[in-house]
Amino acid sequence: MYSLLRAAGITVWCIGLAAAVYLMFQLSVPYTSFQKNIDFLATKQNVYHIDYWRYAFYAHVFTSIFVLPAGFTQFNSNFFAKAWHRKLGMIYILTVLFVSAPTGFLMGLHANGGLASKASFVLLSTLWFVTTLLALINAKKRRFIEHGEWMLYSYALTLSAITFRLIALGFDLLDIRVRPQEVYVTTAWLSWVPNIIIAHLMVKMGFIKRLFRGYLKKVQADTENTPSVKASIPNPKLQTPI
Secondary structure (H helix, E strand, O other), rough: HHHHHHHHHHHHHHHHHHHHHHHHHHHHHHHHHHHOHHHHHHHOOOOOOHHHHHHHHHHHHHHHHHHHHHHHHHHHHHOOOHHHHHHHHHHHHHHHHHHHHHHHHHHOOOOOOOOOHHHHHHHHHHHHHHHHHHHHHHHHHOOOHHHHHHHHHHHHHHOOHHHHHHHHHHHHHHHOOHHHHHHHHHHHHHHOOOHHHHHHHHHOOOHHHHHHHHHHHHHHHHHOHHHHHHHOOOOOOHHHOO
16 A cells, blocks of 8 residues: 555656646746747846846756756655766756856846845755755765755755745735735745755655665665675665665
8 A cells, every 4th residue: 555655646746747847848938039028027127138147047947947857856766776867966966056056046136026035035046055065065975865865955945946836826816915026025935945844854754764765775785795895885874876
């Protein structure tokens, strides 16, 4: 029964992710025309002429459709030992560190909604950069459990792109009578704060350790049966490849 529920949960999650990637793709397509008054850009005419903001915007938008699926692959224990797991992980980490987080920070400095929303987006992009960097540092030090936990925090912040739009849609559907600025500020904070809280609870509940449990047992069995491997991997619990 557990295996069936787990498979069903993974299926639902994959379908949800596919829908999210498709949504981000659909939202990104109009901007390929590079016209300055399309959709969200219609509200940014006061900063569109600023070169660094404009370049940051397009880089941020066009990389979003790669970051979401690349990050998702890092949490499937069946592929921890696969070469493409590491390659996609590096694509995710390098994209976030050198494109997505820095451009998000620059955009946050000019965010709509006043100081409150600017603070939200600047803090979001800063935490996104820091958690991703810590994930990379722990991977380099072969502290793979900690690496997985920081990746979970990082990906929770990545998903803010989806939760932001879902919350905004909820305000529209519920027809909540508040000022647009208040809606934007509320959405800016709710798009990522609950995500990071959920990620923290998952870490404290041992989600990452349980995710690795089967793989850790396999690694331990391999090291016990292969002396040369055992010598090179003294502590399998810290050597789990992710």
